[in-house]
Amino acid sequence: MTYITLANKWRPKKLNNLIGQDQVIFSLKNIIESKKIHPAYIIHGPQGTGKTSLARIITKCVNCEKKITIDPCDNCFCCISINKNKNIDSIEIDGASKTKIEEIKNIIEIAQYKSSNNRYRTFIIDECHMLSQSSFNYLLKTLEEPYINTLYILITTQIEKIPKTIVSRCINLQLNKLNKKNIKTHIENILKEENIFFDNISLDYISIFSNGSLRSAINTIEKITSKEKIINTKNTRLMLGILPDLSILFIIKSIHEKDIKNLISNIKKITELGLNNKTILIQIQITLYKILLYKSNIIYDESLCKYKIFMYLSKVMTKEKITNLYNKLIDITIDNNVINEIDFEMILINFSI
Numbered sequence: 165m166t167y168i169t170l171a172n173k174w175r176p177k178k179l180n181n182l183i184g185q186d187q188v189i190f191s192l193k194n195i196i197e198s199k200k201i202h203p204a205y206i207i208h209g210p211q212g213t214g215k216t217s218l219a220r221i222i223t224k225c226v227n228c229e230k231k232i233t234i235d236p237c238d239n240c241f242c243c244i245s246i247n248k249n250k251n252i253d254s255i256e257i258d259g260a261s262k263t264k265i266e267e268i269k270n271i272i273e274i275a276q277y278k279s280s281n282n283r284y285r286t287f288i289i290d291e292c293h294m295l296s297q298s299s300f301n302y303l304l305k306t307l308e309e310p311y312i313n314t315l316y317i318l319i320t321t322q323i324e325k326i327p328k329t330i331v332s333r334c335i336n337l338q339l340n341k342l343n344k345k346n347i348k349t350h351i352e353n354i355l356k357e358e359n360i361f362f363d364n365i366s367l368d369y370i371s372i373f374s375n376g377s378l379r380s381a382i383n384t385i386e387k388i389t390s391k392e393k394i395i396n397t398k399n400t401r402l403m404l405g406i407l408p409d410l411s412i413l414f415i416i417k418s419i420h421e422k423d424i425k426n427l428i429s430n431i432k433k434i435t436e437l438g439l440n441n442k443t444i445l446i447q448i449q450i451t452l453y454k455i456l457l458y459k460s461n462i463i464y465d466e467s468l469c470k471y472k473i474f475m476y477l478s479k480v481m482t483k484e485k486i487t488n489l490y491n492k493l494i495d496i497t498i499d500n501n502v503i504n505e506i507d508f509e510m511i512l513i514n515f516s517i
């Protein structure tokens with residue numbers, strides 16, 4: 165039997181399964197329930213937010229054999245074949261590899277013939293910002309005079325690269341980057357359904373480091389649990405390349421106490437591990453945030469050892485100091501994807517003097 169990845173297995177199959185996208189769901193429900201099916205859509209938003217899943221859901225909504233519906237049955241031939249990406253009238257085009265006009269034209273020209281089974285033939289063009297100018301011109305002509313019973317669904321992470329003339333002819337469906345809470349709730353449900361043991365702190369880490377992408381969070385779960393069905397802080401840390409909380413707390417303590425000798429010794433130990441320096445700076449950011457919460461008497465469920473250091477730092481560090489360090493780290497981590505070893509040392513030493 166073919167192995168199905170967790171990301172595919174848990175791909176949203178209904179509009180209501182899309183998390184954190186209420187506005188898009190609302191406007192699509194209005195369109196579908198009115199039965200006035202517009203021929204062109206552009207779905208855009210960050211990676212891993214469900215763009216391709218949404219395109220397939222729209223395809224099912226208009227083609228479900230029961231009726232045009234916001235709640236496709238997932239049991240009829242059309243729904244099942246679309247879910248498996250094996251429906252001959254639902255054509256997915258990778259805009260990144262088929263950029264030339266001839267390639268796009270060859271595929272889309274089939275629209276002049278009646279579809280085999282579906283009510284609507286759909287062309288889903290993924291990564292459409294990669295198309296050439298002549299392909300865009302051809303697409304524009306197609307959208308100006310669309311064939312009857314044909315839907316064009318464009319998908320992109322970079323809507324600013326799509327000509328305005330094309331965007332203006334499409335229903336605009338913007339998917340939001342998911343917040344940590346949404347991702348955590350969703351992966352928690354998946355883990356329960358899959359009978360995978362987990363702890364709360366690990367889920368926090370996976371949600372934070374997925375950077376708003378549900379797919380990335382699910383892929384992390386899949387990698388961690390490839391050998392045994394358990395997610396704990398040890399295997400999560402190893403997979404994400406992050407340090408134990410205690411190491412981070414000791415770095416912050418050295419920074420606050422201006423103990424440069426100790427700080428350098430800690431930095432040396434970290435750099436020997438070969439971890440991603442940006443990830444460690446983000447961990448420091450998260451820990452500073454937690455210290456601020458401790459200051460407001462919001463106490464996390466930590467081990468006694470961590471609890472003592474958190475309590476100590478929350479007493480000796482002022483709110484201004486914590487916020488100041490936090491903001492500096494945001495500026496650094498937003499602007500730089502890669503932080504080399506010497507910059508990493510400089511940043512931390514600078515914080516302590």
Ligand SMILES: [Zn+2]
Pocket residue numbers: 227228229230236237238239240241242243244
């Ligand atoms: Zn159906």
